[in-house]
Amino acid sequence: MRTLIxxxxxxxxxxxxxxxxxxxxxxxxxxxxxxVAQRVGGDHVSVTGLVRPGIDPHEYEPKPADLAVLADAQxxxxxxxxxxxxxxxxxxxxxxxxxxxxxxxxxPSLKMPPVxxxxxxxxxxxxxxxxxxxxxxxxxxxxxTDIVCEELIQVDPGHAADYKKxxxxxxxxxxxxxxxxxxxxxxxxxxQRKLVTSHDAFQYxxxxxxxxxxxxxxxSTEDEPSNRKVIxxxxxxxxxxxxxxxxxFGSNPKVLQSITRESGSQxxxxxxxxxxxxxxxxxxxxxxxxxxxxxxxxxx
Numbered sequence: 001m002r003t004l005i006x007x008x009x010x011x012x013x014x015x016x017x018x019x020x021x022x023x024x025x026x027x028x029x030x031x032x033x034x035x036v037a038q039r040v041g042g043d044h045v046s047v048t049g050l051v052r053p054g055i056d057p058h059e060y061e062p063k064p065a066d067l068a069v070l071a072d073a074q075x076x077x078x079x080x081x082x083x084x085x086x087x088x089x090x091x092x093x094x095x096x097x098x099x100x101x102x103x104x105x106x107x108p109s110l111k112m113p114p115v116x117x118x119x120x121x122x123x124x125x126x127x128x129x130x131x132x133x134x135x136x137x138x139x140x141x142x143x144x145t146d147i148v149c150e151e152l153i154q155v156d157p158g159h160a161a162d163y164k165k166x167x168x169x170x171x172x173x174x175x176x177x178x179x180x181x182x183x184x185x186x187x188x189x190x191x192q193r194k195l196v197t198s199h200d201a202f203q204y205x206x207x208x209x210x211x212x213x214x215x216x217x218x219x220s221t222e223d224e225p226s227n228r229k230v231i232x233x234x235x236x237x238x239x240x241x242x243x244x245x246x247x248x249f250g251s252n253p254k255v256l257q258s259i260t261r262e263s264g265s266q267x268x269x270x271x272x273x274x275x276x277x278x279x280x281x282x283x284x285x286x287x288x289x290x291x292x293x294x295x296x297x298x299x300x
Contacts, residue, residue, distance in 0.1 A: 024044060024046070026077065027070050027075070028077045029076075030077065031051060033078075034049035039169075040145060040152060042162060044163070070094035081105060099155060106143070112128060113127065133273065138288060142178075149167035194242045196265070197271065199218065200213065201274060202273060243299055244267065245265050249277050269297075
């Protein structure tokens with residue numbers, strides 16, 4: 001009996017040590033936050049992105065297997081700002097004890113009136129809705145990096161120094177990206193900064209760089225434009241002499257083709273407004289450089 005007890009005492013510390021050294025299990029509902037968590041967490045985290053690259057977050061529908069991932073996660077990162085209307089129920093259904101963080105809710109939102117016929121969970125008492133596309137501002141991704149770092153330290157304080165170092169390195173790369181963006185956009189005269197897009201996803205970008213947005217659809221890709229809205233967009237393009245309109249990854253090009261034909265503008269290229277995707281938008285830096293280069297070259 002004494003021998004068995006001694007063996008257990010030798011074995012249990014080994015188990016505890018293995019558990020302490022196991023990576024923090026992180027689940028994300030945003031491709032942008034998947035990258036942020038990987039860059040900040042490094043070798044100390046295991047990140048599972050439920051919304052995978054190339055998937056439209058507006059149309060994502062959780063699968064039964066996703067509940068198992070959430071149930072096992074120690075930290076769950078969501079975009080917030082009412083993008084994931086299913087979030088609370090999903091968290092409850094999974095039975096997860098993990099910390100749920102709606103990252104975008106931690107910093108200020110842009111608010112705007114809804115398009116006629118739109119319904120959004122984020123409508124406030126004044127009838128305005130929150131724009132959930134915060135990642136189209138590099139500065140907001142820098143804020144998100146700080147938040148993810150803080151949350152990882154809360155879950156795993158033993159590796160706080162590494163998380164802070166990794167976050168600082170990633171923040172420096174984002175600062176370089178922001179400098180590049182300012183230089184590239186300076187090539188485009190301010191009176192040409194008029195952006196016609198498939199859906200209304202670039203308002204944070206527009207605020208930083210002085211663009212006016214004319215969106216065909218509303219804040220969600222699920223919002224269908226009315227005939228009246230399409231006619232108004234065509235009139236705006238003619239009046240403002242907008243050279244190009246921009247589609248987006250995964251969208252139906254038929255409406256855009258009709259608009260360019262009727263307005264006399266041209267297709268300026270394909271943007272990635274809703275997150276990472278295979279190919280030219282596989283990292284946040286790639287996505288940002290692709291979008292900005294496409295916009296500037298299309299409108300020059």
